[in-house]
Amino acid sequence: MAGAGIVAAASPLPLVVADPLVARQGELLRGLVPAGSRALTLDDAPVTLTADGRYMLGIDRDATGDHQLAWVTQDGRSARRRLTITPGTWEIDHLPARLVNQNPNAAPNPAWEALRTAETTAIKAARAETTPWPFWQAALVWPATGRISGVFGSQRIYGDRPAAYHAGLDIAAPHGTIVKAPIPGIVRLASDGPFSLEGNIIILDHGQGLHSAFLHLSRILVKPGDIVAQGQDIGRIGTTGRSTGPHLHWGLTWRGVKVDPLPLLPAMPTAEGQTAYD
Numbered sequence: 001m002a003g004a005g006i007v008a009a010a011s012p013l014p015l016v017v018a019d020p021l022v023a024r025q026g027e028l029l030r031g032l033v034p035a036g037s038r039a040l041t042l043d044d045a046p047v048t049l050t051a052d053g054r055y056m057l058g059i060d061r062d063a064t065g066d067h068q069l070a071w072v073t074q075d076g077r078s079a080r081r082r083l084t085i086t087p088g089t090w091e092i093d094h095l096p097a098r099l100v101n102q103n104p105n106a107a108p109n110p111a112w113e114a115l116r117t118a119e120t121t122a123i124k125a126a127r128a129e130t131t132p133w134p135f136w137q138a139a140l141v142w143p144a145t146g147r148i149s150g151v152f153g154s155q156r157i158y159g160d161r162p163a164a165y166h167a168g169l170d171i172a173a174p175h176g177t178i179v180k181a182p183i184p185g186i187v188r189l190a191s192d193g194p195f196s197l198e199g200n201i202i203i204l205d206h207g208q209g210l211h212s213a214f215l216h217l218s219r220i221l222v223k224p225g226d227i228v229a230q231g232q233d234i235g236r237i238g239t240t241g242r243s244t245g246p247h248l249h250w251g252l253t254w255r256g257v258k259v260d261p262l263p264l265l266p267a268m269p270t271a272e273g274q275t276a277y278d
């Protein structure tokens with residue numbers, strides 16, 4: 001792959017700070033403040049700033065209102081910008097309450113709950129590890145190509161009870177299709193003892209709080225601690241865990257805030273030998 005080095009090639013970014021800054025719900029905002037700036041905060045919480053003034057912010061899918069980005073300029077003045085959140089558009093399915101697939105009268109299952117706690121703890125621990133290396137600055141490539149079978153933010157509402165929204169991008173492709181690293185990263189979790197919902201899972205650390213999770217894999221080709229280059233083969237598509245057919249679920253999080261990978265990607269390349277899926 002071109003540019004498959006460990007040090008990420010920076011993607012083009014705006015050279016001025018827009019006022020107000022505008023970001024969409026579910027967006028990973030990648031921005032730039034003037035060189036030499038320091039002490040960047042969002043609503044008084046510190047945000048990592050690279051030496052050349054680059055930063056990223058994850059905007060929650062349900063974030064609203066105005067926020068404030070502030071920093072100290074090279075000559076010691078304080079600067080601030082209003083950050084305005086614009087609404088995302090989500091696929092919402094309204095279904096009758098009787099179709100909810102959880103039985104509220106089901107007996108508690110302590111064994112399952114203990115297993116689930118161990119799995120979510122492992123996922124949280126993997127996302128708590130983050131390198132200061134700014135791998136996230138690379139322009140993303142598709143980890144696999146195929147039919148988009150699920151989009152970020154979509155949600156089923158049963159009667160008046162919303163189910164959890166879909167927090168990733170689903171790419172349907174034949175069982176065994178290679179999954180590539182969309183940007184460089186460090187493997188923080190690689191488990192082929194399938195998790196009950198996620199199946200075989202890989203979590204990559206892209207630096208400064210950004211992580212990818214790849215779910216439902218049939219095979220895992222990396223191990224924890226591996227440093228992977230952009231475009232490197234990391235696993236194979238499968239249907240392990242809670243899944244109805246072979247596909248890749250790719251979730252992207254910034255400090256645990258779930259963001260949409262799709263707007264960060266170029267047009268999907270047409271791969272030779274790729275089965276059209278529909």
Ligand SMILES: [Zn+2]
Nearest residue numbers: 150168170249
């Ligand atoms: Zn999914």
